[in-house]
Every structure is written in C-alpha cells, then in structure tokens.
Amino acid sequence: MITVMLVDDHPVVRAGLRGMLEVEADITVVAEAGSGAEALALATIHRPQLVLMDLRMPGGDGVEATRALRETLPEIAVVMLTTYDDDAEILRAVAAGAAGYLLKDATSDELAEAVRAASRGETVLARAVAGRLVRQVREPPATTTLSARELEVLRHVAAGATNAEVGRALFISEATVKTHLVRIFGKLEVTDRTAAVTTAMARGLLTPGAG
Structure with missing residues (x-):
C-alpha cells in the first residue's frame, strides 16, 4: 500500500484528490495539510511514502516546504501538483528535491500512475511540463x-x-x-x-x- 499525504490550501482540491486516489486498491491517503508548515508537522507523525505538494500557498512556498521536508525526512518522495507550468518553477522544484511535477488537469489514471512511479524512486513529469522543457533546451x-x-x-x-x-x-x-x-x-x-x-x-x- 502506497501512503500519501495531500498538501493544498484548498479543502475542495484535497477532497477531489482524495477521491481520485482512494479508488485505487494500492494507494491510501493518510493525512492532509493546508500549508507547508502543517505538512512538515504531519509528515513527522504519519511518515507517508509520498507527498503531493501544491506550489503556492498562503504563508509558505511549496518549493521551500519540499526542501525542508526532504532535508528532514529524505525517505519521503514529494511530487509537485500545481496549475503553474513555468520553466523556472519546474527547475526550482526539482532542485529542491521534488520527485516530479504534475499539473492539476491530470486525469485520475495519470495521477495514480505518477504516484506509483514516484514511490519507486522515478522522476515524473506531466506531458505539458516536458513539452515546455523541450522548447527550453531544444x-x-x-x-x-x-x-x-x-x-x-x-x-x-x-x-x-x-x-x-x-x-x-x-x-x-x-x-x-x-x-x-x-x-x-x-x-x-x-x-x-x-x-x-x-x-x-x-x-x-x-x-x-x-x-
């Protein structure tokens, strides 16, 4: 069973993500947080295998929260899940230790497969994100x-x-x-x-x- 924590300042987004993930037999959501600080506290308690992290939240940056989480609990994989596909943000997130970068328009199947891949130690990128990086480095x-x-x-x-x-x-x-x-x-x-x-x-x- 892959254990996941959801980090997003919008409860309705967290509820939607939970619904998408918990229909999968091998994935369970063990905690939810509305900020980076709350995520760090709950991760210490619940020790999820993977965190789905929003990029921009009031009172904290998802990239900084990812960096702090990876420094404190390096065994936990973090995947950014956001509406922003800016090249600089993508590279910042990966440099901070994120295992991947997904957009919130991902389907439930894409999200579940990304969770599985990241839990295996793989790097995952949304197709749109990969396309932007292609244009950047082509x-x-x-x-x-x-x-x-x-x-x-x-x-x-x-x-x-x-x-x-x-x-x-x-x-x-x-x-x-x-x-x-x-x-x-x-x-x-x-x-x-x-x-x-x-x-x-x-x-x-x-x-x-x-x-």
Whole structure:
C-alpha cells in the first residue's frame, strides 16, 4: 500500500484528490495539510511514502516546504501538483528535491500512475511540463546531444539504479541527479526514465548494456 499525504490550501482540491486516489486498491491517503508548515508537522507523525505538494500557498512556498521536508525526512518522495507550468518553477522544484511535477488537469489514471512511479524512486513529469522543457533546451536535431555528466547519469539509470544510487555513484546530490534527468527528458523529448534510455540508445548516444 502506497501512503500519501495531500498538501493544498484548498479543502475542495484535497477532497477531489482524495477521491481520485482512494479508488485505487494500492494507494491510501493518510493525512492532509493546508500549508507547508502543517505538512512538515504531519509528515513527522504519519511518515507517508509520498507527498503531493501544491506550489503556492498562503504563508509558505511549496518549493521551500519540499526542501525542508526532504532535508528532514529524505525517505519521503514529494511530487509537485500545481496549475503553474513555468520553466523556472519546474527547475526550482526539482532542485529542491521534488520527485516530479504534475499539473492539476491530470486525469485520475495519470495521477495514480505518477504516484506509483514516484514511490519507486522515478522522476515524473506531466506531458505539458516536458513539452515546455523541450522548447527550453531544444537544439537543432543534427547537434542535439547529452553532456558527459548527463550520459553518466543515464548510464546508471539504464543499469537500473535509483536516483539515490546514481547520486552516490557519482558523488552528487539526489536533487542534482533529478535536475540532470529533467534536462535529459527535455533534450530527448521524453517524459520518463525508460523512454530516455531507449531513445538515447536509438540515437546512438548510449550503447545497449551501458552501466
């Protein structure tokens, strides 16, 4: 059972999210919070596996709450769930330790699959978010490539390593690994780890059996 905490300052939004998630046999909502400060307090008590975090709330920023939560309880994954798809906000959230960035127009199936993926240690991005990152980092097709560090990260991902394992192997933080993955997703025009690996292999950027 995947345990989830909902963080949003609008009770009606939390009620809607709870309804969407609790029809899933493997997901249960164990707590709700209306602010970042409340989220930190309740997370300490309930220890959910994953937090769905609103980006902007009165009296606190979701990104800062994510950073504080990850520093205090690093075993808890945090996925931003917001109406804002600004490039800078996306990168801020990932750099703060968020495992993903979803938009509130996600379907119930998309939300449930994102929760499952994030609970496995994967980075998840809404398609619209991935599309914005593509436009941000896209280069002409003939010259599109990955940096040496991005290739190192992807080789470890191809070998089945989690973000934390990649970070330990490369002596970088897990947040930095996630930032690299976001940029990799954007350059390769994909939305998940598996597609990144297969696309990189198809383009000759990564050889089968890498890692």
